[in-house]
Amino acid sequence: MSKIPTLPGVTSTMVQTPRLHMHVLSSGPTDGTPVLFIHGNASSATFWEETMLALPAGFRAIAPDLRGYGETEDALIDATRGCGDWVDDLLALLDTLGIDRCHAAGHSLGGVVLFNLIAAAPQRIITATLVAPGSPYGFGGCKGLNGELCWPDGAGSGGGTVNQAFVERMAAGDTTEEAGPAAPRVVMNTYYWKPPFRPAREEALLASMLSEKIGPQRYPGDFKVSPNWPGIAPGVWGPINAISPLYVGDSVTRFIAAQPKPPILWVRGADDQIVSDMSLFDVGTLGQLGVLPDWPGAEAHPPQPMVSQTRAVLERYAADGGQFREVLFENCGHTPYLEYPEQFNQAFHAHLQQAG
Numbered sequence: 001m002s003k004i005p006t007l008p009g010v011t012s013t014m015v016q017t018p019r020l021h022m023h024v025l026s027s028g029p030t031d032g033t034p035v036l037f038i039h040g041n042a043s044s045a046t047f048w049e050e051t052m053l054a055l056p057a058g059f060r061a062i063a064p065d066l067r068g069y070g071e072t073e074d075a076l077i078d079a080t081r082g083c084g085d086w087v088d089d090l091l092a093l094l095d096t097l098g099i100d101r102c103h104a105a106g107h108s109l110g111g112v113v114l115f116n117l118i119a120a121a122p123q124r125i126i127t128a129t130l131v132a133p134g135s136p137y138g139f140g141g142c143k144g145l146n147g148e149l150c151w152p153d154g155a156g157s158g159g160g161t162v163n164q165a166f167v168e169r170m171a172a173g174d175t176t177e178e179a180g181p182a183a184p185r186v187v188m189n190t191y192y193w194k195p196p197f198r199p200a201r202e203e204a205l206l207a208s209m210l211s212e213k214i215g216p217q218r219y220p221g222d223f224k225v226s227p228n229w230p231g232i233a234p235g236v237w238g239p240i241n242a243i244s245p246l247y248v249g250d251s252v253t254r255f256i257a258a259q260p261k262p263p264i265l266w267v268r269g270a271d272d273q274i275v276s277d278m279s280l281f282d283v284g285t286l287g288q289l290g291v292l293p294d295w296p297g298a299e300a301h302p303p304q305p306m307v308s309q310t311r312a313v314l315e316r317y318a319a320d321g322g323q324f325r326e327v328l329f330e331n332c333g334h335t336p337y338l339e340y341p342e343q344f345n346q347a348f349h350a351h352l353q354q355a356g
Helices: 045-053 084-096 110-121 164-171 183-193 204-208 251-256 283-288 308-317 341-355
Strands: 009-017 022-025 033-038 059-064 102-107 123-129 222-225 233-235 263-268 324-329
Touching: 009 084, 022 084, 033 045, 033 084, 033 110, 045 059, 045 102, 045 204, 045 341, 059 084, 059 233, 084 110, 084 324, 102 110, 102 341, 110 123, 110 251, 123 341, 164 183, 183 204, 251 308, 263 308, 263 341, 308 324
Parallel strands: 033 059, 033 102, 102 123, 123 263, 263 324
Antiparallel strands: 009 022, 022 059, 222 233
16 A cells, blocks of 8 residues: 555556566556556656546556655665666566557656657557656756756766655655745645645645655755866766756657657646746756856856747657647646646646547
8 A cells, every 4th residue: 555645546556577576556447558657756656547537438547656756665875877767677678568559658757767668668668648748858957948958977966856855855855834935835735736726635745745755866856066167077876867968968860760660749837937948946047146156157057948848859759750730728837737627637648549
C-alpha cells in the first residue's frame, strides 16, 4: 500500500525489476492497452491519479515513481548519463510487466525523460504526450533554438541553481506556509498551477512533493564551483544535474532521427512560470531581472528559450517524417491536466484513440 492515500480504483504495488524495486500506481484492466505516465520533479506518480482514472475504456494506466522519488527504492541517479538511468529503469519496468509497446505521457521533468525514452527506444512508444515538458536540451545554462551551452562547463544549470532554503524545507518535511516563498506548499500553490487554483487533493499532492529524496547526491544534487557566471556548474549526481544541458543536450539528434516516430501531443499552459521562455527558475531570467548580481548580459547568458527550443525541435522531428500537435491552454500554469482536466482529457484521449 502507498504511504500516500490513493483514489478508489488506483492500485499501489511494488515491482522488482532487474534494476531496482519500483513503486507503481496502476488502474484499468490488466489486459488493456498500456499508458505509461512519467511524473515531474518534486512530485511522484500521485500527481497522475485523476488522469489515470479518466482514461477511456480499454486502457491500462501505469505510473511509476521514478528513481529518486516517492516510494521507489532509494538509488542514486548518475547525472553524467543524462536521463539514462530513468530511461533504463522504465524499459526494465516495461519488460518486467511484459509490455512490448505503450502510449507514454510525461510532465515537466518527465517530459525530458520522455524525449530521451523516444530517442533510446522509439519502437516501444505508440504515442507520446508531452505536458509542460522541460526543453529537450535540458533545464538552464543554454541559449538559442539549438540549445548551445552558455558556458563549456554548463554553468547556470544543475543542482547548485536550486534555492537552498527550499531544499531545507523539503528535507524538513515542512507542510506549513511559515517559511514564506521557500515553503513547499507555497511553491506548489504559486508555481505548479496558476493562482488562485487550488487542487482538491492538495494534501496528497504536497505529500507527493515531499516524498522526493533529499541530499547532496540526491535532490538537488552536487555542484562545482565555476569561473563562469553565476559561479556554479553541474555536479555528477541527482535529478537536477541529470537534466542539465551539459548531459542531455546530445540526445536531441537521436530524438529527431528516431524510427519509427510516435505521434506527439504537446500541451502547455500560457502562464507557466516554470517552463517558459522567461522561466522564473532559470538563472538567465533572474540575472536579466536583476535578482542575481553580475549578470554578463543577454549575449553571454540570456534567459533560456525553453518553449521555443521545444517547438524548434518538434518542427525538425516533423520535417524528418514525424508529427506533432501543440495545444495551448489560456489562463493555465504548469499543470494543465490538473487545472483543466476535462479539456486536457479531451485532447489526450483523442490522441490515444487516433493511434489505435
